[in-house]
Amino acid sequence: MSGSSRSPNVHGRRARSLAAGGLTLAVVAELSSAGLLGLSGWFISACAVAGAATFSSFSYVAPSGGVRAFALARVAGNYSKRLVLHAAALRRVATARAGLFDRAAATGRAQEDGLWSGELLDRSMADADSAGMALIESTTRFAVTAALTTGAVIAVGASTSLAPAAVLAAGVVLMAVIAHRTPGTTRETEQHTRKALRGELVTAVDAWTELASLGAAEQLAARTTARFTRLDSAREAAGRRRHRTTLATGLIGAATLIATAVTGSAPGAPTFVFVALLSLGVLAQAEQLANAAQARATAKAAHRRLTSVPLTANDPTIAQIRSWRTEQDIGFADYLLPPMALRPGRVLGATVARGAMLVVTGRSGSGKSTLLRTLASSLRQATEGRGGRPAVVAVAADDHLFTGTLGSNWRLANPALTDNDVDARLAQLWLNDSGLTATTPVGPGGRQLSGGELRRVYLGRALALNPHVLIVDEPTTGLDDRTARHVLGILTNLPDTTVVIALHAVPAWLESSGQVTQLPLDHPGP
Structure with missing residues (x-):
């Protein structure tokens, strides 16, 4: 020592x-x-x-x-x-x-908070x-x-x-x-x-x-x-x-x-x-x-x-969220959140079973995205993948596609995927209805896809990793009601993955199904 x-x-x-x-x-x-x-x-x-000189005694030796x-x-x-x-x-x-x-590793939150671009x-x-x-x-x-x-x-x-x-x-x-x-x-x-x-x-x-x-x-x-x-x-x-x-x-x-x-x-x-x-x-x-x-x-x-690179947002009044732990024994404890994420003094705890879903709800600005980023960051710090599976995969609201085809983007997550595997997953997400295949070019940053298509492509790429914990920010953005219900149905039917998603509100059919745990973040009114 x-x-x-x-x-x-x-x-x-x-x-x-x-x-x-x-x-x-x-x-x-x-x-x-x-x-x-x-x-x-x-x-x-x-x-x-x-x-x-005519006569010289100059010595050149020294x-x-x-x-x-x-x-x-x-x-x-x-x-x-x-x-x-x-x-x-x-x-x-x-x-x-x-x-x-x-310094970046010591804080752990730098990349998740967007400080390390x-x-x-x-x-x-x-x-x-x-x-x-x-x-x-x-x-x-x-x-x-x-x-x-x-x-x-x-x-x-x-x-x-x-x-x-x-x-x-x-x-x-x-x-x-x-x-x-x-x-x-x-x-x-x-x-x-x-x-x-x-x-x-x-x-x-x-x-x-x-x-x-x-x-x-x-x-x-x-x-x-x-x-x-x-x-x-x-x-x-x-x-x-x-x-x-x-x-x-x-x-x-x-x-x-x-x-x-x-x-x-x-x-x-x-x-x-x-x-x-x-x-x-x-x-x-x-x-x-x-x-x-x-x-x-x-x-x-x-x-x-x-x-002077900003690495943390330390504040002694920041609330804490404690003892998050999944059934797979993947968890974290005692880390700080920015002030906008929770009410002052509020302490949250939750246990989510394997295959279950936690839905974080709240209006815009309540801290849903911040909370999800912090969860993902802390899980990555505290755990390692088991059995070749990553501990956690997060799909942010502003995720990114690289120029190329859908297949090449998904194979960044799982190199073993064939074009047939990609086409099958596209069909599962109803993306084949739009004519998308593994060989479809996405353009710079996914420019050739619509907003709803992008959300499902991001989600499909994350599912290809088969993580222990999947965190998705606003998975239904840009989707019609029928497609949104289909996507949420896929997320509630992952028997070996704990799912955490952020929504403005839980749909009535999902709330009544008894398959989700809710975590509301709405700030109290004046």
Whole structure:
């Protein structure tokens, strides 16, 4: 127990150690690169000066050894840096993603309450990547620039005087300030705008017939054109900002390089070349700070979103529903419901036998759909399928069909279904009267089917799973009285499945049959 409780701390220490090791290797590699650049320039200049002299006692042994040492350190440092930093960044990405799913699993209600949509999940995964890769794209660049500037200032000050060292330090600080003021979320905003625009275009293509019949095609085209124009304008503005930042840092870098080289006492040619090349390496590194600042701003925004995703609707006054249990010993207890689901202080309990039906009734807004979603979520958390059957299957009021045929949609639930099996189930639900077969295409989102047909197709797909508990929200929506009675008759005749449905009111024939238990949710009148 104690070992498992220490495990997260151990993993956290290892991750921090890996990141610190990667940053150290990055600093060593860049210092070696700058040292190699400066020492090589000094060495070549010193050799040239010595060769031009009539008599010279210049020894090339020590400088050439230093060049080789810097070169080896640079190669080894760069290779090791890539290995360690990428491992540390990937571990951070994996930790962020795992934490995201852990938070969702801990609440359990997030998906059922519609808080975890596909779009939100996609964005959260991208945010986890941005937060993790900030170690390479932002933190490392800032750390390397700081260490390189410190080392270069010390080397320049020691080889010449304090004046050029101070000029170099001031130039790097000014470039860092300009980089920090650069907008950091431009790329993120542009990606979000493009994503929204793509979504609207796809929706418009799917609904083009309806839009044309409504006379809204021209308005949609004008709105889409306006959005394209805004996107292009935003891109141009962002490009101008990036260009201004690049130009400003380049000019400051050039001025700093010139001022560093000419400031102070006149050095010899080798020292002059050493200072110039070393300063050039530092200033080239400082020019990358604009990209580092942008990556840092993107990572901070990603972290804020990752830690502020709404997962629950906690409220100390929320009522509780306790001890729901079916005859198959599938149940749950002590979970919270949103305030609109039940009256304050109301506690519900029910036992439903196998093959029986619970009907949740109430007018619109009384909390029927919320209650059914919560039941389904809690059953999924508390149980597992038995004998290959799922514990619970829920059919929401806004269920979804995928583009394809009826057969391909139903086989998502049960891959063993043949076309003949699908046709038999369609006949059971009276869908064959509409000419529907296993090979009938449903169109995008089931667009080619009527509302009543969709409800029965959703129900048939759920029945193909043969769950222990079947939860259906408004199964008779869009059906005439005769078809609605037939569908309810099918649901009351499932001998091995407990059925929970939501209706505005129980039909008289079903109420008098004695086959259902009612759970009214209507709020009391004023």
